[in-house]
Amino acid sequence: AQSVAQPEDQVNVAEGNPLTVKCTYSVSGNPYLFWYVQYPNRGLQFLLKYITGDNLVKGSYGFEAEFNKSQTSFHLKKPSALVSDSALYFCAVRVIHASGGSYIPTFGRGTSLIVHP
Amino acid sequence: ETGVTQTPRHLVMGMTNKKSLKCEQHLGHNAMYWYKQSAKKPLELMFVYSLEERVENNSVPSRFSPECPNSSHLFLHLHTLQPEDSALYLCASSQGFGTVDSNTGELFFGEGSRLTVL
Numbered sequence: 001a002q003s004v005a006q007p008e009d010q011v012n013v014a015e016g017n018p019l020t021v022k023c024t025y026s027v028s029g030n031p032y033l034f035w036y037v038q039y040p041n042r043g044l045q046f047l048l049k050y051i052t053g054d055n056l057v058k059g060s061y062g063f064e065a066e067f068n069k070s071q072t073s074f075h076l077k078k079p080s081a082l083v084s085d086s087a088l089y090f091c092a093v094r095v096i097h098a099s100g101g102s103y104i105p106t107f108g109r110g111t112s113l114i115v116h117p
Numbered sequence: 118e119t120g121v122t123q124t125p126r127h128l129v130m131g132m133t134n135k136k137s138l139k140c141e142q143h144l145g146h147n148a149m150y151w152y153k154q155s156a157k158k159p160l161e162l163m164f165v166y167s168l169e170e171r172v173e174n175n176s177v178p179s180r181f182s183p184e185c186p187n188s189s190h191l192f193l194h195l196h197t198l199q200p201e202d203s204a205l206y207l208c209a210s211s212q213g214f215g216t217v218d219s220n221t222g223e224l225f226f227g228e229g230s231r232l233t234v235l
Binding site: 043045090092105 | 119121123150159160162165173205207209222223224225226227228229231
């Protein structure tokens with residue numbers, strides 16, 4: 001079974017400071033990892049993904065995430081936070097097995113990011 | 118614009134009403150999903166359709182009835198709902214579900230239908 005954990009319900013950061021939103025996962029097989037963002041009263045928007053290759057992946061709006069296989073983590077980062085980054089962030093994992101079967105993604109509970117002016 | 122359109126965006130209904138939520142995707146994807154998002158709760162997967170076949174049904178009450186007439190359209194029929202069913206209902210689509218040459222399969226979500234049951 002696959003699972004994903006976002007240990008923080010809320011992250012507070014001052015504008016201009018770096019931010020990190022944490023995600024850890026548990027899978028059997030090679031994971032595909034995703035981050036999504038949800039602004040108030042909107043659907044989720046895809047931010048970035050890790051499939052293979054370079055452990056540091058870059059995505060939309062200046063966000064990046066680092067895949068760490070030994071720590072089974074995929075933390076979302078941004079060097080300088082903006083007030084407009086305030087939103088709900090979801091980590092998700094999807095396991096692709098060698099047989100080609102593709103599994104339904106599992107989402108974390110979400111982390112509310114609040115960026116203070 | 119994500120390529121996934123949900124209507125209506127807002128719906129208020131009584132417990133005895135029958136209504137439907139509609140989702141349409143213009144991305145050529147082969148899988149579609151219904152999620153329920155309630156305040157203070159994790160995202161709940163309700164149904165998944167792949168190539169118009171239902172492949173997942175997470176013990177959803179029978180008062181929710183999905184329909185997928187083709188790979189571009191997905192409906193959620195609602196009848197005799199309860200106040201606790203009030204939530205944001207999200208539709209999503211993806212490519213590559215259950216195929217050998219699947220791509221990475223990220224989901225594309227609609228803006229959601231905000232349902233209030235009185």
